[in-house]
Amino acid sequence: MSSAEPLAALADLLGPRGLITAPADIAPYAEDWRRLYRGRPRAVLRPANTAELAAAVGICAGAGLGIVPQGGNTSMVGGATPSASGGEVVLALSRLNRVRAIDPVDLTLTIEAGATVKAAQDAAAAAGCQLPLSIASEGSATIGGVLSTNAGGNMTLRYGNARDLVLGLEVVLADGRVWEGLRRLRKDNTGYCLRQIFLGAEGTLGIITAAVLKLVPAPRQRVVAFAALPSAEAALSLLTRCQRRDQAALVAFEYMGGHGMELVLQHIPDTQLPLAAAAEHYALVEFASSRAEAGFTEDVEEMIAQAMAAGEVRDATLAASEAQARAIWRLREEHAEAQKRAGASIKNDVSVPVSLVPEFLRAAPAACRALMPGIRVVAFGHLGDGNIHFNLRPPETMAEADFLAQDHAVMDAVLGVVRRLGGSFSAEHGVGRLKTYLMPDWRGGVELDLMRALKTAFDPHGLLNAGKIFP
Secondary structure, three states, X not given: OOOHHHHHHHHHHHOOOOEEOOHHHHHHHHEOOOOOOXXXXXXXEOOOXXXXXXXXXXXXXXXXXXXXXXXXXXXXXXXXXXXXXXXXXEEEOOOOOOEEEEEOOOOEEEEEOOOEHHHHHHXXXXXXXXXXXXXXXXXXXXXXXXXXXXXXXXXXHHHOOHHHHEEEEEEEOOOOOEEEEOOOOOOOOOOOOHHHHHOOOOOOOOEEEEEEEEOEEOOOEEEEEEEEEOOHHHHHHHHHHHHHHHHHHEEEEEEEEHHHXXXXXXXXXXXXXXXXXXXXXXXXXXXXXXXXXXXHHHHHHHHHHHHHHOOOOOEEEEOOOHHHHHHHHHHHHOHHHHHHHHOOOEOOEEEOXXXXXXXXHHHHHHHHHHHOOOOEEEEEEEHHHOEEEEEEEOOOOOOHHHHHOOHHHHHHHHHHHHHHOOOEOEOOOOOOOOOHHHHHHHHOOHHHHHHHHHHHHHOOOOOEOOOOOOO
């Protein structure tokens, strides 16, 4: 088959809205959000439904064209960026964005993979429910991308990662066949749990086109607190206090370091610290309840007062309105964008046991400063589940290019601490292109052999998202 033949067949199948070939129109799909990678795809496919997508995959498989699935293109590790080989197409799922069904009795939402997380949240809210999944990029990140990377986010502490919210999937396989697994069952013990194989596989085993997601009743009460803390150890003590006070009501516990907060206040318009003075450590805590009983806010206030008396909290405020709650959450969610605007950074998405987070936050900066005096630390993340985004900025006198040239050495310094503490080099962002070199050392032997066996079984010709996960 000539190089033009598959594109002609795809044009006939998808129509003018479904096939993009002009270089200027392809450009936004060819570069990742962090601008670390830029590819050269032959075309961008935009199927309108699962049948079109499956047929397009079949055409690509017959022609040996690699396929790079792409949702909102918000990957932090180059997981949805094509290569520069010219032998791949980007498969954009943005037109598969329908809510297929919502059941407030079953507490399920059946939704297509191209819908944004925010659209899914809004659909759940309209039915008096809540999708307990929240990430900073939820306005652009899509359901398919979130499930393919098993994203965590701000509510993992209470509801688990993305995979914990999935009851069923619809998936297009590498040969164009469709697995119809959109089941709403809470119990279904019939052999291998196939949906879990695709969740977190980063589009290397199949293309998720729709999912059945678990919902929860919409909360009737919500309290968001923001606190300045004397240390990372105090943050862990406050987390423990919150869990023992009312673990069922604790939705999120986020940690932020002082330098990261400075960047947000400096680079993000209309942000303001809601406390009298800046600090080196902060915590954002959210409680929610589906009960309407009185005294919920007062209980949180009492607990914060006890934490202050114990020296765990220096200063704190509770949001008095939904607008204030959103403003507080914005201080946490804009950390990534603030760093992007500030300039070059080396990012680490790591996890350690929750009890060892303070030790990590002591040891990792020390290891980095021993390697590079003056390096600046931006640490923030989901302390409640042990996931810290440990990012580094160059010393004030170092050129950004010189700093980025040492990215592997800096990451290795951080990961040496992570390994000593029994952690992981990727907590929620995935492996993508950025971290494939780490896989043999961290997941080699039997574990990586099993992953390769799955890849060979599901995608024997290696056409799905090549160059991701595997070194």
